Amino acid sequence: MSHAADEAFTVVIVLDHAYVSGGQSRVAFDSALGLKAHGHRPIVFAAAGPIDPCLAEQGIEVVCLDQSDLVTNPSPLAAAWQGIWNTDAAAALGALLGRLPRERTVVHVHGWAKALSASIARPIQASGLPAVYTMHEFFLLCPNGGFYDYRKAEPCRLEPLSAACWSTNCDSRGYSRKLWRNVRQTVMEQVADLPGAFGDYVLISEFQGRVVGDRLPTQARVHRVSNPIAVADLGPKPDPASGDFTFVGRLSPEKGAFVFAEAARRLGIRPVFVGDGPVRDELAARYPEAEFRGWQGQDGVAAAMRGARALVFPSLWYEGQPLTVLEAKGLGTPVIVSDGCAGRDSVENGTTGLWFKCGDAGDLAAAMAQLRHDGTVARMSQASYRDFWREPPSIDRHVAEIVAVYRTATGRSAVGKEADATRAA
Missing domain, CATH: 3.40.50.2000 (Glycogen Phosphorylase B;)
Structure with a gap:
């Protein structure tokens, strides 16, 4: 056209x-x-x-x-x-x-x-x-870009650039960096508009x-x-209950990687991480049972999500619209998603996947336990595929x-x- x-x-x-x-x-x-x-x-x-x-x-x-x-x-x-x-x-x-x-x-x-x-x-x-x-x-709108307190590992509800904001060290690197971010935010709002x-x-x-x-x-x-989501229509999964519980993305604290690893340990299963980032070594040291596949190209990521039993998206911060959640659905893979991020908009709880309480490893473990049942996985896999391709975000x-x-x-x-x-x- x-x-x-x-x-x-x-x-x-x-x-x-x-x-x-x-x-x-x-x-x-x-x-x-x-x-x-x-x-x-x-x-x-x-x-x-x-x-x-x-x-x-x-x-x-x-x-x-x-x-x-x-x-x-x-x-x-x-x-x-x-x-x-x-x-x-x-x-x-x-x-x-x-x-x-x-x-x-x-x-x-x-x-x-x-x-x-x-x-x-x-x-x-x-x-x-x-x-x-x-x-x-x-x-x-927010000096650190996420309405997120990296020190407390939870969303920040302070008014940006308020006195409380200035006095709170929410930055992942340190308070001096936080002060610089606030100065930048002030210039952005009051000088540049x-x-x-x-x-x-x-x-x-x-x-x-x-x-x-x-x-x-x-x-x-x-x-x-x-x-826009670019994902190939491979048809419904022939064997949806095979594969691992898989995390795809940057290995950083706000992405909830530790929450996933802890939930998997409580169930006695191996968590699979596709991606890399600043907490990889700490994750590997604390959870030696985990499998780390590193960064993959676009085809490799698609193959990992297609082959997963479920995608686990445990983000602790709000996100915007996580692409991997939608891509997994298009590939017929159900998603277990934190209820504290935008990924939940794309998952119908109980139908195309499950929500769990943000930051709660026990609640995530309970959700993962539900998807250890082959029949549940197969039903959600089919529903995910149909829901995505009914009106794909092409x-x-x-x-x-x-x-x-x-x-x-x-x-x-x-x-x-x-x-x-x-x-x-």
């Missing part, structure tokens, strides 16, 4: 990395590829390289500044300043937006906190172009909407658009929904300019 030139959008997709560094960039690139296939003109603007080959292979324009991100920057001082105000990124984005056609051009920001900084607000505002923000995480740069916001799950509540600018329009569906957002954004922009002209007269 393609669009006539006068119907096609130019979309500047703004994010920190020009390569797939996680779910955020993966979704942004899938969206870019889908827009390109449907006749639109996506342009990826990123701070840190290298450029993902899939973009060039599909003829997608990329503006990459070849900067370090905040983690890989060899100078801690330079990284700290870059995170607060990336002058080069602001200048380069301004130059890009300045050479694009005014009509049917949209700026779509997917991420800014790991390399670009809030400085991107200035060129977006100066361009006068309609701008859309997808809420993959919560850096626009990054939230005010966007007329339209995209939320990716109902759960996320409940977390965000009324924190977004009052004049903004809020849309609900699912992430790239075509995603593009149709996101283009509808762009139409709304450009329509509002035109109305706003007319109103400004009337007031000026």
Whole structure:
């Protein structure tokens, strides 16, 4: 499917990395590829390289500044300043937006906190172009991006930038880092006014909407658009009760890896981890019975989830819309998911999987025990497969929904300019 030139959008997709560094960039690139296939003109603007080959292979324009991100920057001082105000990124984005056609051009920001900084607000505002923000995480609202206290290993319910927030060390690295994050947040809100740069916001799950509540600018329009999920239709599982209870993702405290390992130990079964991360060595030392398969490519991850008895998604923080939960369902694998994250939106408790109490290894063990019964696994496997493929969140569906957002954004922009002209007269 393609669009006539006068119907096609130019979309500047703004994010920190020009390569797939996680779910955020993966979704942004899938969206870019889908827009390109449907006749639109996506342009990826990123701070840190290298450029993902899939973009060039599909003829997608990329503006990459070849900067370090905040983690890989060899100078801690330079990284700290870059995170607060990336002058080069602001200048380069301004130059890009300045050479694009005014009509049917949209700026779509997917991420800014790991390399670009809030400085991107200035060129977006100066361009006068309609701008859309997808809420993959919560850096626009919370200093550490997750409404999560890494010290207590639980969601944080403090008001961001309140006195209690300033005095609480919730950061995974230390209190000095927390103070820097709060300074960055203050600059983002009060100097750059990054939230005010966007007329339209995209939320990716109902759960996320409940977390965000009324924190977004009052004049903004809020849309609900699912992430695109690229998974092959392999048909129902021939032997759904085979395989292991499997965790797929980054091995970090907030992902609940220890909760899963402890629940498996209580049942006397082997937990399988597909992925890697900062707590891998500690996990291996505390739970030597666990199997660690490391990072796998896309095909390897799909094979691991297809072959699993169940995917266990024990995240302790809110998440946005976990891709692996939906991918597992599409592969016919039931999911056991924490009730404290957005993954539960995709799992019908008792039908396509099970919910368990967030952070409770005993409750997770009880849920896993239910799925030790072959008949239960087979029933939930079939239900998961049917539920996903009844109305799959395909790239075509995603593009149709996101283009509808762009139409709304450009329509509002035109109305706003007319109103400004009337007031000026």
